[in-house]
Amino acid sequence: MSACSQTQRAIAQAVSLSALDEAHAAHAATCAQCGALLDRYRQLDRVTRRTRRVLETEGELSPNDWVRIREGIDRGIADRRPWLRTALVTAAAAAAIVVAFAIVQGGQGSDVGRASALALDEVSQPTAPQVAIVQPAPAPDLAPAPEILAAAEGGVGLTVASGDVLEAGDAARTIDAFGRHHVTIAADSAVRVIDWRSDKLALEVVSGEVTCDVNRAQGEDVFEVRSGDVTVRVLGTIFTVARDDAGATRVAVSRGRVGVIEGTGAMREIAAGESVEIAATTAQAERDAVVEPRVRRAPRGQRVIQIDVPDQQMDGSAAEVAWTSSLAYQAIVSAIDAGNCEAAMKALDAAVEASRRSPIPAGAVTKLRARCR
């Protein structure tokens, strides 16, 4: 390779001309061609330096630039959250659709919607036990709707609280409880609400007859109906509890089976097609005699709700539900809560006897006994 080639190559590959090797610089000084190349690179270097100086004289950022940057940062932070705005807008739109749908449903549902609105507007104070007169709804414009009273635990529809008394008028009424259970109160009958929760529903027949279609698909629900000192514990079935004027209770099972706990604490199971009639005990009869009319009539037209009855399918395994220790435990607790410790103790013994296959834990028994004392 000639000296010119080496020098031209060195010039072209020099990152900085000041770092050019002295030998190549000396050759460029004596070689016209290499000197011209080096001169062009030096011209370029001068132009570049001038360009750099011009750029450096362009000034600094002003305080206004700092303000603009801070605003841009704030705006940028906001812009980086479009998902939040999207989520909020979507949620608002969804809520609006739901509300609109509910309004449309309420309007189209005729008496259903009106009754629901009425129930929401005129719902009674849940803390004060009261009497609800279940009245037939006003005649609808078109086809008459089933006379169904929808009730839920503090939710949409009739608000039922413990202590409320539901009295059917001159026609039977059906309560749709939590979309699972149907409680049909016969004409001229009344039922007191002991517990009205989604996981426990306890009624007391004040007078007349009540038929319960219970869907205990959840298995852990408690559904019981009391009549005097008789408690009918539902095991998943359709049954009727009736009470006559003398205080006697008749229990008839249409499907499945129920456990009947009498005042003595003895429990018996009644299967489908069977019925049992239990006379009032002396103590209960005396209590009934003391109690003044247990049903006070509320103003007519209050809390009347009509809805369509959804088809309910009984759980196929409901008939096979056993009288578990859990159910016995709850029955005893209910008796204790009702203040009937004597019945509770008897029920405890009966329940232990009845639930040998699934005995109540010893600790629970001890607690119950201690509680009764």
Added chain:
Amino acid sequence: MVATYQETSDRPLASILSRTKTVIADDDAAANVLAFDTVYREQRGRVLATVRSVLGASDEIEDVVQLVFIEIHRCLPRFEGRSKLSTWIYRIAVNVALQHLRKKKRHRWLTLGLTGDEDQRQTSGRNLTAQLEDREILEEVYASVDKLSQKKRVVWVLHELQGLDPQQIADILDIPMNTVRSRLLSARRDVMADLTRRRVVPEREAT
């Protein structure tokens, strides 16, 4: 919360943040604001120069600088000090400026020194003729730079206009130093050839 930071001399950010370590901040966000303010005060000149050298002078420089600092603000909490703060700042500034170039893809120099802010920033001691000559040089140089690929452009700008050595450029761009040298020499040849062709650089005949 008391903002405490490890003070290590070879970690520029830690050094900067250490100045705020006695400040009692209510939360991490407040500490980040303190750190960002410090970074801005000390790095704004570098950011401005880098953006300006990559873009050339334009009426959008301030906008791009704003974008750079927004990005710095966003990424600062995640900066771990593995590289020098200046390198990290350069990298963000170059990337944002190149991104802006890709979006715009248009020529600059149309408003250099002609808008109010630009007029106010002109050095008072220089006459209009000198400014026009400088502007003409800039236009010619960047007319050639515009013909480079972005890879060559960045290397050339950082070396020739920002004065960074190849190793610094390699750190900023996260590429081998030989690649930097190769791109730099290639860019220089291209620029010189273009400037010579347009007679910005006089081509002296060999004697």
